[in-house]
Amino acid sequence: MSNAVVARGTEEFTFRNYYRCPFDGTSWVAEWSCRCNDRCPLCRAEIEPHDSEDIDGEE
Ligand SMILES: [Zn+2]
16 A cells, blocks of 8 residues: 655645846745746735746755
8 A cells, every 4th residue: 555645735835936026126935836926915916936946856
């Protein structure tokens, strides 16, 4: 019997995305399961990441 069922759902964060809002200069980091857009915590604009880091498979 395999007990190697690791919880790998869509909620797992495998990317660390870096955002910077062009409207108010806010920059923040958010971890997602993909390189997806996030909303500016200040003005709620939808921003796409200017940089992204793969944090899956940490050794
Ligand atoms: Zn903003």
